[in-house]
Amino acid sequence: MKDPVQKNTRESGQAILLLVLGMSIFLLGAVGFAIDGSHLYAERQMAQAAADAAAQAGILSIFNGTNLTTSTHYFSTTTGEHTCGTSAPTPCYYAETLNGFSSGSDTVTYEPNPGVTVPGLSSDPVNLLRVKVQRNVDTTLMRFLGPSTATIAASGTAAIVTALAPIPILVLHPTLAASFSKNGTNDITICGGPARSIQVNSSNTGSVSISGTSGTVNLSHAGPLDSGSCTTGTGADFGNHGGPTAYPGTILLGSLPGVYRQSSPITDPLIGMSAPPTPTTVRTDTNGSGYQLYTGASAVTHGCPSTLPASADCRVYSPGKYDAGINLGGSSKAYALFRPGIYYINHNGFQLDSNSIVRMADSPDNSDPTPASDPAHTTWTRGILVYNSPASPINTTKDIISVGANSGQINNITYPNATQCGTDSSGTALGGNCFVGANGGVLTTGLCSSPTALASSYYGVLFFQNRSIATSLTHTLSGGGGLSVKGTVYLAHTSTASDGSYQSLSLQGTSGSSTLVQGEIISDALSLGGTSGVTMNLNSLSCYSVREVALVR
DSSP: OOOHHHHHHHHHHHHHHHHHHHHHHHHHHHHHHHHHHHHHHHHHHHHHHHHHHHHHHHHHHHHTTOOOTTSTTOOOOSSSOEEOOSSOOHHHIIIIITTOOOTTTEEEEEEESOSOOOTTBOSOSSOEEEEEEEEEEEOSGGGGTSOSEEEEEEEEEEEEEEEEOOOSEEEOOSSOTTSEEEOSSOOEEEEEOOSEEEEEOOOSTTOEEEOTTOOEEEOTTBSTTOOSSSSSOOOOEEEESSOOSSOSSEEEOTTTTOOEEEOOOOOOTTTTOOOOOOOSOEEOSSBTTTEEEEOHHHHHHTTOOTTOOTTSEEEEEOOEEETTOEEEBTTBOEEEEEOSEEEEEOSSOEEEOTTEEEEEOOTTSOSOOSOTTSTTOOOOSSOEEEEEOOOSSOOTTTSSEEEOTTOSBBTTBOOOOHHHHOBOTTSOBOOSOEEEOGGGOTTOGGGGTOHHHHHHTGGGEEEEEOTTOOSOEEEEEOOTTOOEEESEEEEOOTTHHHHOOOEEEEEEEOTTOOEEEESOEEESEEEEEESSOEEEEEOOOOOSEEEEEEEOO
């Protein structure tokens, strides 16, 4: 008979061995899970980064128009899923060459316009791109308990979308050197507005040019947090497509700073806006046709100041087609009030010189007298649109929009009017020339809430250059009398890239005064100069859409 104590001892030893074996397997699994899990997680993160980068790069090449058959990294935009191989289309190049997911052991695919729903897509034929990345990863300790490989996969989708995001200063020329230039000792200050204050589209490495003893570009109080006081904004971005990579002057970006960075160009957001119809009511810049002349008590009734010199005219202009333009000032001193409506300039431009002051007309002249049968008739009660459409032959010195440095004064005296010009952010009445953009300008809150109102108001545009004019013109806004512009200044040419013509704006501030722009500036080229400040006081309200690239999933 066996000793029971000996038997129990032997069985206890076997149990210990089984327990040790079980715990070893458990520890091996735990350690393996920790090691392989961390490794797989890292691989998954790298795969996601590669998929996102590839999707964004691919859609950017479509957005920028660089996805051409002659380009090094051309890729097909036909529908269906494409597998990357030995060639290097943009999505494959970014996933494989730049992010290490090679076609030998990994699988990378891209699919233009996959069947997914994304809000806010643009109307581009190809507006969506999805990239998938897949890799088989060898396991280490886990292979003793399970599979020797694990598959990690990631997907990134980028899109061209439309967003309500106007840019206060948008310089459109695609290749011009010094398309944004600054000289003199002036400062440009942007208050309020969206998260990006300035965008320069030129691909030229010298697209931004600073010369002389130029002042500062101050974006420190820009951005949507500013209420219009120029004190609460915390900063905004300066976007530049081609360079230079560092701003070649002084730029202030704020306490929660924006950035100066290279960024993709932004398509002209107003390219879809129709030109105003040609009025059938033809006027000339003479008494009884383009304007009515008032004197004495009648002049005061119609909005001219009682202290106006006897040598100055009190004029009330009416909208219509001006074949010989509107030119005020010089030896013919004029205090001009403009009735609301469309001023269609066919020749000689819209020019204000010394001894000219311009205001919006109030009652009893705050309606458009153009007959309702005229296609240019408006129902606006405030605001004008000046459309410059010079007929051939074009005179480059006359067929322009020009507000001279000495305008806004008569006999060197300004005549502020708080009702007609409004006040600045401190409540001070604005003097000098004062314009109000179409249907109340871009700062009217209700303007952006109704598509119908938006269309009828021409997006708050004040000065609109005919986009089809294939002659380079330089327009000027100067601030000798404290120029105040409320509305968008839109000076662009649609065929710049093919015919070389473009529209430019020279925005100036002169000693003892400042130029205030309440709205956007959209121009092919922009030059800032003078000896005093230029301020753009903006609302963060977005009035029209721009196309942009976004990672959507």
